Amino acid sequence: RRTADYAGRIPNGGEVLPSGSSLKFCILAEGLADVYPRFGPTSEWDTAAGHAILTAAGGAVRAADGAPLRYGKGGGRNGGFLAVGDPAALGRLPPLEG
Numbered sequence: 001r002r003t004a005d006y007a008g009r010i011p012n013g014g015e016v017l018p019s020g021s022s023l024k025f026c027i028l029a030e031g032l033a034d035v036y037p038r039f040g041p042t043s044e045w046d047t048a049a050g051h052a053i054l055t056a057a058g059g060a061v062r063a064a065d066g067a068p069l070r071y072g073k074g075g076g077r078n079g080g081f082l083a084v085g086d087p088a089a090l091g092r093l094p095p096l097e098g
Helices: 002-009 021-030 044-056 087-091
Strands: 035-038 060-063 081-084
Touching: 002 035, 021 035, 021 044, 021 081, 044 060, 044 081, 060 087, 081 087
Parallel strands: none
Antiparallel strands: 035 081, 060 081
């Protein structure tokens, strides 16, 4: 529900395409999608490889507070994040909360 609500706040609309997190990072890296908002927690090991692939392709991943998503945190858990294929889009997208 939160993802659909977020997609509705994106300028010019947005379409929700369900798939696993790793695949979403690759779809962004390939340029077939623009944004992946994640509201629920993930494990660092579930996002690290996809994050690396997206970053190598020129994309970016930001924590819910807008800071770069970090790894090596105690407990190995991520909070919400926003992944984009084009970092310039970060300034045009709504924040995860609000």
